[in-house]
Amino acid sequence: MGENEIDEGLKVYGFSISPFTRKVEMTLNLKGIKYEHIEEDLNNKSSDLLRYNPVHKATPVLLHNGNPLPESLIIMEYIDDTWTDADPIMPPDPYDRAMVRFWANFIDTKLVPAIKVAVLRECEEEEHEKKIEEAKHWVKTIENVLGEKKKFFGGEKIGYLDIAAIWLIGWVPAMQEAAGWELISKEKFPFLSAWTQEMLSHQVVRDNLPHRDPLHAYYVWRLSGFKPELTPVFK
Helix, strand or coil: CCCCCCCCCEEEEECCCCHHHHHHHHHHHHCCCCCEEEECCCCCCCHHHHHHCCCCCCCCEEEECCEEEECHHHHHHHHHHHCCCCCCCCCCCHHHHHHHHHHHHHHHHHHHHHHHHHHCCCCCHHHHHHHHHHHHHHHHHHHHHHCCCCCECCECCCCHHHHHCCHHHHHHHHHHHHHCCCCCCCCCCHHHHHHHHHHHCCHHHHHCCCCHHHHHHHHHHHHCCCCHHHCCCCC
16 A cells, blocks of 8 residues: 555544544554545534444544444554554553553543533532632643653653643643633643643644634634524534
8 A cells, every 4th residue: 555545444434623533533643544534514423423333423433444443542542553563652561551541531531521611611600719720630630640751641752641632732722712711821730831842843743633713613602602603613
């Protein structure tokens, strides 16, 4: 197969501004794997998506040689296990691999929901200050995992956990801009700030982040209480 040829058996059913889709496609692009992206309309999901992911009916889904696989973190690990000739994103040690899985799950299930609640004020007004402190606590937790001396969560090169954490690079800044205030700043979280700059210095990372405008429009719409007149159009 030529360098620029797409593996006809490899497709990603995704939604372009979704961090879950972007994590999968960033993994593929970091490994230099060619694939076909099939954009899904989440208001009118394709029969293929519903057939390939009948449980969650959600993106992303990786289709490889006719075999569908849902869930971004699972897909990322499958890609790493399948295309072993490219640089691995998972560490070789079993314990380190287990801990990477743990922290990736923490980002999706604990960190990001807490940030959303705090920044987008998705809580009762009297609970907001408490939710801000809770979000800061979880942000500090993941910053401590990174530490002062590491370039990336994966060490000297981008790894599984760096990709899992791309929420913090593209989506959280758009969220903060729409809300008009910063939860995560360079002054409060200097190690995460340095990590962000290292990530953004990588061409593949920059190429796989969504454009600002649709993200900003989405969060403005969400902050408005989903007013119909502010409904963004995603292309």
